[in-house]
Amino acid sequence: MSEVATVATGWGLTFVVIVTYSLWVVSRGRSIGRELGIGEAQPSGLEQESDLSPDT
Amino acid sequence: MAERTDDSKMTATPLTRVLGILGIAAVVFMVVLGLFISPPDVVQGEAVRMLYLHVPSIWIAYGSFVLTSVSSLLFLVRSRRREDGGRHYDRVAGSAAEVGVVFTGLTLITGMLWGKVTWGTYWQWDARLTTTVLLFVTYLGYLALRRLPADPIVRGRRAAVMALISFVNVPIVHYSVDWWRTLHQKASLSVGRRPEITGEMYWTLLYSALTVTIVGAWLIIHRYRVIRLEELRDEENLKMLISSRRHERSADSAADGEVS
Amino acid sequence: MDLTPRHEIEETGDVRRVIHRRRRWAILVIAVLLIVALGFVTAQGLRNATLFFRNVDEAIDQRVELGSSRFRIQGRVIPSSVRGEAGVTTFQIVHECAVAAVRHTGDPPELFKSPWIPVVLEGRWVEGESKTVAGADSHYFRSDRMLVKHTNEYASANEGRVSEKPPLGFLDDCLFEVPVDSS
Numbered sequence: 001m002s003e004v005a006t007v008a009t010g011w012g013l014t015f016v017v018i019v020t021y022s023l024w025v026v027s028r029g030r031s032i033g034r035e036l037g038i039g040e041a042q043p044s045g046l047e048q049e050s051d052l053s054p055d056t
Numbered sequence: 057m058a059e060r061t062d063d064s065k066m067t068a069t070p071l072t073r074v075l076g077i078l079g080i081a082a083v084v085f086m087v088v089l090g091l092f093i094s095p096p097d098v099v100q101g102e103a104v105r106m107l108y109l110h111v112p113s114i115w116i117a118y119g120s121f122v123l124t125s126v127s128s129l130l131f132l133v134r135s136r137r138r139e140d141g142g143r144h145y146d147r148v149a150g151s152a153a154e155v156g157v158v159f160t161g162l163t164l165i166t167g168m169l170w171g172k173v174t175w176g177t178y179w180q181w182d183a184r185l186t187t188t189v190l191l192f193v194t195y196l197g198y199l200a201l202r203r204l205p206a207d208p209i210v211r212g213r214r215a216a217v218m219a220l221i222s223f224v225n226v227p228i229v230h231y232s233v234d235w236w237r238t239l240h241q242k243a244s245l246s247v248g249r250r251p252e253i254t255g256e257m258y259w260t261l262l263y264s265a266l267t268v269t270i271v272g273a274w275l276i277i278h279r280y281r282v283i284r285l286e287e288l289r290d291e292e293n294l295k296m297l298i299s300s301r302r303h304e305r306s307a308d309s310a311a312d313g314e315v316s
Numbered sequence: 317m318d319l320t321p322r323h324e325i326e327e328t329g330d331v332r333r334v335i336h337r338r339r340r341w342a343i344l345v346i347a348v349l350l351i352v353a354l355g356f357v358t359a360q361g362l363r364n365a366t367l368f369f370r371n372v373d374e375a376i377d378q379r380v381e382l383g384s385s386r387f388r389i390q391g392r393v394i395p396s397s398v399r400g401e402a403g404v405t406t407f408q409i410v411h412e413c414a415v416a417a418v419r420h421t422g423d424p425p426e427l428f429k430s431p432w433i434p435v436v437l438e439g440r441w442v443e444g445e446s447k448t449v450a451g452a453d454s455h456y457f458r459s460d461r462m463l464v465k466h467t468n469e470y471a472s473a474n475e476g477r478v479s480e481k482p483p484l485g486f487l488d489d490c491l492f493e494v495p496v497d498s499s
Binding site: 095189205236244252254 | 340346350358426433463467468470471474
Binding site: 001002003004006007009010011013014017018021022025026028029030032033035036 | 067087090091100101102103105106109110113158161162165166169170172173271274275278279281282285286288289292
């Protein structure tokens, strides 16, 4: 593989891994949230444990 | 998206939304800086651009594992004193470890590709590469241990002990290039040593590290909230199962009563 | 309600078992695989990692003990010594003023062209007259695997060419002169 192809593969793969993992985390959060019912059980944030407004 | 409902923001807060937008913007500029503005290397040519992914990835992995260790220690020390049994610390440890594993994996992937064009091989069992793959496998084991069914506090304690044991390898990985002879080069930047890297590349590297930190922080926060949701769901399920069992039992005893 | 608290505790355990029975097997399999992987990696590491290569000066000192055994040797390539024909490349590598002649079979990696690049070669000592910049030698190193050991120095390609001179101070105390590139 040429230098440019290697760099493209490396950056591409990294991008794919990060995006896939992010989407997995977010979609898992959404599906469990839906299972539990909205507003019923808001997750407490790392940075603000008391933040329980429906929009969070 | 017109049909966005509240649940689409399940793990988001204003802070993480700002962090997320900041992260995306930072990544865009990182691509421009890393792939186009920064110069090719005098020896390595274009291949040097792997530096901006490979090195920040392992830094963030180290950082995540530090966070896992500190939280695990706090869990062990404070779990009895906290109302939630210290499960907050357990969640921080778990989410940081998972993100750390993702970035260790990325370090290995980018390193192998980089190795192929510079060293002429994807893999060699030298001290740095061997200890890094060991790091990856031990934290995978840690994540597996977290999934073993047990009482949350017991499981948390087991995981915390394993996290502290696993962390021993982090300094070994970092110093392996100094302690043993390796094919891998020495650390790119280290305290008390003049960086042997030209200005533009140096700043691109630091900027990339900052960007990857934002992305990593965003991921850890979201993963934390998902763990919290998983726990809530497990509790819900347990309650439901118990109550359905109760119904069955009372139905059974009613039926028994009719027969006798 | 006839459920005593004691009964309820039993019930909880029961339910937990129902939930987790299936997961337990999967996790056990994963755990075994991880332990096997860990053992393999540790064994590989112990075998190879501690002495990944010998520097040229050490490889020359240990020539008798090494005999015809296979090992890795590390040194910087002297640019003016490189000759190549029909899949065989000959050159000299130097470390701590010790020089070894090398006969390498196979395609060298791309970065081999870079002057004074450190390389790690896999192969063995072979008896045979050879001439190096440091004088005559009774052995040369026959290699069939070359890895380029690039350094942690980075410099912009826009700012200058690779220096043909040896790295600063690298050959300062040596008793021989290295000829300038013959090409």
